[in-house]
Amino acid sequence: MDEIIKQINGFAELNANWDTYGAxxxxxxxxxxxxxxxxxxxxxxxxxxxxxDGGILLVWWNExxxxxxxxxxxxxxxxxxxxxxxxxxxKDEPSYIEHDNVPASYVLxxxxxxxxxxxxxxxxxxxxxxxxxx
Numbered sequence: 001m002d003e004i005i006k007q008i009n010g011f012a013e014l015n016a017n018w019d020t021y022g023a024x025x026x027x028x029x030x031x032x033x034x035x036x037x038x039x040x041x042x043x044x045x046x047x048x049x050x051x052x053d054g055g056i057l058l059v060w061w062n063e064x065x066x067x068x069x070x071x072x073x074x075x076x077x078x079x080x081x082x083x084x085x086x087x088x089x090x091k092d093e094p095s096y097i098e099h100d101n102v103p104a105s106y107v108l109x110x111x112x113x114x115x116x117x118x119x120x121x122x123x124x125x126x127x128x129x130x131x132x133x134x
Contacts, residue, residue: 001038003044004044004048007048008034008038011031011050012028014050018050022052023050023051023054026055027055027078030078033076033082033104037058037107041111043111045058045059045060051075053077053078054078055075055078059071059074070086071085071088072087072110072111072114073085073086073087082103082106082107083099085097085098086110
């Protein structure tokens with residue numbers, strides 16, 4: 001987790017036009033919110049990248065199998081608004097649920113769901129059976 005937080009803090013060093021296409025510097029607000037979400041979730045994203053509008057994108061990706069997918073994309077705007085895209089289902093025809101201006105608590109709930117799905121898939125792939133103690 002420390003490495004991804006260090007990477008996100010490093011986005012503050014990006015000057016205007018960092019992408020050579022007129023990108024804005026990454027806002028301190030988006031950096032602070034991204035780091036707060038990561039610390040509260042305690043689950044490192046699969047990826048994080050700066051956005052040309054001065055925001056940050058965080059992605060949690062879980063390829064459940066050759067046929068299914070579960071992904072969360074969190075778009076933190078320069079002014080602190082949070083958008084969330086959830087992609088799930090069959091890879092050929094996934095479903096998309098998108099919400100704008102969501103509270104950080106909604107994002108944290110989605111990350112917990114992602115974590116639970118990933119742990120379930122790991123358990124299933126290892127064929128671990130939970131045996132109750134008597």
